[in-house]
Amino acid sequence: AQSVTQLGSHVSVSEGALVLLRCNYSSSVPPYLFWYVQYPNQGLQLLLKYTSAATLVKGINGFEAEFKKSETSFHLTKPSAHMSDAAEYFCAVSDPMFSGGYNKLIFGAGTRLAVHP
Amino acid sequence: EPEVTQTPSHQVTQMGQEVILRCVPISNHLYFYWYRQILGQKVEFLVSFYNNEISEKSEIFDDQFSVERPDGSNFTLKIRSTKLEDSAMYFCASTGQLSGNTIYFGEGSWLTVV
Numbered sequence: 001a002q003s004v005t006q007l008g009s010h011v012s013v014s015e016g017a018l019v020l021l022r023c024n025y026s027s028s029v030p031p032y033l034f035w036y037v038q039y040p041n042q043g044l045q046l047l048l049k050y051t052s053a054a055t056l057v058k059g060i061n062g063f064e065a066e067f068k069k070s071e072t073s074f075h076l077t078k079p080s081a082h083m084s085d086a087a088e089y090f091c092a093v094s095d096p097m098f099s100g101g102y103n104k105l106i107f108g109a110g111t112r113l114a115v116h117p
Numbered sequence: 118e119p120e121v122t123q124t125p126s127h128q129v130t131q132m133g134q135e136v137i138l139r140c141v142p143i144s145n146h147l148y149f150y151w152y153r154q155i156l157g158q159k160v161e162f163l164v165s166f167y168n169n170e171i172s173e174k175s176e177i178f179d180d181q182f183s184v185e186r187p188d189g190s191n192f193t194l195k196i197r198s199t200k201l202e203d204s205a206m207y208f209c210a211s212t213g214q215l216s217g218n219t220i221y222f223g224e225g226s227w228l229t230v231v
Contacts, residue, residue: 036222043208043224044160090160094220104150104219106172107160 140209
């Protein structure tokens with residue numbers, strides 16, 4: 001069964017500092033991986049996705065993530081945090097081999113990012 | 118940009134009442150989903166729907182829940198007799214061949230059972 005572990009339920013950084021949100025996955029097959037962001041009282045917005053092409057994936061708002069098969073990781077980074085990055089971030093995995101078509105997403109518990117001046 | 122729309126954005130209902138949450142998936146998408154997020158917890162898969170039938174459902178999706186695509190555009194989630202523990206944000210999502218494996222989510226319907 002697939003699963004996602006996000007280390008750190010809360011991460012706090014200073015404005016301008018590096019953002020690193022950790023995600024490790026468990027999957028019996030090479031998975032598809034996603035990062036979604038949820039701003040307060042809003043829905044889930046896709047930041048970026050890995051679907052077996054380039055291992056370094058660039059997303060919106062300056063975020064990027066690197067798929068490392070040897071470490072079963074897909075950590076999210078941003079070189080310089082902005083106040084507007086404060087939100088909840090969810091890592092998710094899906095099984096591309098699912099015979100039924102487009103498989104469901106399995107989400108991690110989420111990491112709340114706080115950015116302080 | 119096309120988006121998934123959900124109504125209502127917020128509903129308060131009494132325990133034991135039936136609730137219907139509505140969703141309009143992105144046009145041309147063929148795969149539909151409902152997820153829920155209890156306050157402070159992770160987003161959980163409830164059900165997926167394709168070709169007018171459920172393709173997969175989770176343990177959460179018991180006999181109290183049902184889904185329907187009544188008219189080719191709407192996708193609904195019905196909770197027959199709500200319980201306090203059904204209070205959550207419910208997200209509708211959709212995807213299709215042209216979406217490149219991306220599942221698009223709506224803004225959510227916040228259900229409060231009192």
